[in-house]
Amino acid sequence: MSPSLVDMPELAMERILRFLDFKACLTLRHVCRDLRNFIDDDVNYSILPDSKFTKITVTVELNLIRFKFTGSRGSIWLTYNIRENMCTRMFNSHKRLLMDVDPVEVAVRDMDLVLRFQKTTMKRIIFNIQDSNLTESFTIILERRKRKIKVETLIVLASQPYQIVSIVNAKVLKEIVMRPLVDQEDFQLLDFSEIVETEQWKNAEELDARNFVFPNEQLRNLTHFSRANVWIHRISVEEIDYLKNHCRNNIEIRLQHPTSSEELSMKWGPSCRRHVTKDDWYFRTRDAEKILRITNDERFCDIVMSIRKMREGSIPENAEILEF
Template sequence: MLLSGKSENILNAILKYSDIQTIFALRKVCRTIRNHIDDVKPASDVKIISIHLDSNLFKNQIWLISSSKVLHITYEKLQNGCRISWNQSERFIEDEDFSTLYFNDLKIIMDCRKPMLTDFQVTTHIVPAELITFLKSRTTPIQSEKFSMTTTNQSQVMKVFPCFDADYLKEIGIFDIRQNQVNELWKIDAMIELEQWKNAEKFETFRFFVDEPIHHFLHFMKANFHVKSISTQDLFILKENYILFPNTFKFFYVGYQNFLNEEALSSEMGTPYLSTDPTKCNQKRWFFKFPENDHLILIILLVPNQVFVTCIGLEDVPNEACIQNRKDLQGLV
């Protein structure tokens, strides 16, 4: 059955002002309306899409987040069919595979979204074949400002990460899904070769260490991650890099297990500022002038197992601290 011209115009007018929850509800009214919606692909206001995949529990979930609403939908295997739950409602579909229905709906969601997402999140231990098929079937890469993935290792990330548009991606967040007491060491050697990595401006990790040279992270204007080892030379490289970006640099945090060449700190970085506050006796701080900004100061703070690099106002520098010019430090090395 086809919609009449008048009915089609009315439905299109409704869809124009409908959020994703309303669009999904309308798709369930009848096959004719569902087919029309799938053909028209009305734009929704979804900003964040978060997918959680668990083949062991035969259960997939999706969160659709707009500026005003959160829609949570669960698809799970039940007897010979699939139970779909959302908000306070649920529906059982007989003789249908939960994963097939899930990815069919995900395709509709992606087709109905506006061009740019704020964040696309993936949570899974192992990336299922259905997600790989879904991503490969797309004619265009996913346009999102941020890619977030919670999983087990680089090989899983690499099944998804390359499918994002490098021209739009600005933030990367990678998190270990395992609740280990001791953080694992992840390889990220394949990730750092991608344009998506090289074009991004922000990077964060949680629950694992990486072991790549510090120069692979210098293009990030905001970063938060952990490494096995860091050195005095790495601190010097960080200073030399971020002193050039007073207007765009935000924050760089790196946790570490081992600090190398600590005896060379004064010769490479200058004499650190040591606070007289007994609660800060293990802190070393260096302050540097930006070449083209008289109001901001680059600060490097070294404490056991942590390095912080950020900007502060000139007025926030302790009176007793020495503010170094870049050329002053170059004379030391």
């Protein structure tokens, strides 16, 4: 009788796993418990194939959780229709009813299983959290993962994105994008006090948090970003001056209440008017090849403060370059 997979020595099983792709390993897990335990054993993590996903979309709606894993060979869908103590799980077109289970626990466990095969850093992960009743339990279970998710860009569409930010690997994260559930013209309140203390926030290079009100007392936590885009109720000339002296590259601030160009002129002198509604001031920086431009833009009754480093040759001839 030919030996079965279960009876093979561990060295032989390791060699087999090295030749399998991600989907084949998932299939092999369902053959029997011994194979599943062998594949799931942390000792064998290094020999598992890389799923090589570039993007993951996580959607949490009323009574529904959906994952979309996207790679160069297409997408894999996992959908969970949730009812009390049960759910219907659909893997691509295959459907299965699960009874007497915690549906959120099942969904996150499956996600964790798929992410276990992700060795390379993903380009993007999107969390679209629309059901606040499921959000807390979903994020608590995600935080139990042994390995943080390795991704360059994190996009969170949620009213409270803090817990989601903490589950990604801070060492590889480059960009944080946060949005309320629905884009609105009105500012959305958010407590930034915990988010700005995370390693993810401190290590990220870019931030886009438009539509959330950013607190003035946290302005110092924007200056390490190479690009930041936030909304603030109002900002003083002194606070703008602080950003001028500390920003790394580009900070854009949209204000609910205008800042007066006249007040800025009293601080820095006359502006260089680039447009009917735009006033510019230019400053030298420590980098001799670049300058800092501050733009007060009064269009549409909103104010956009842009702090950017530019090459000196691109400024208007009549602009005065100010010293810090």
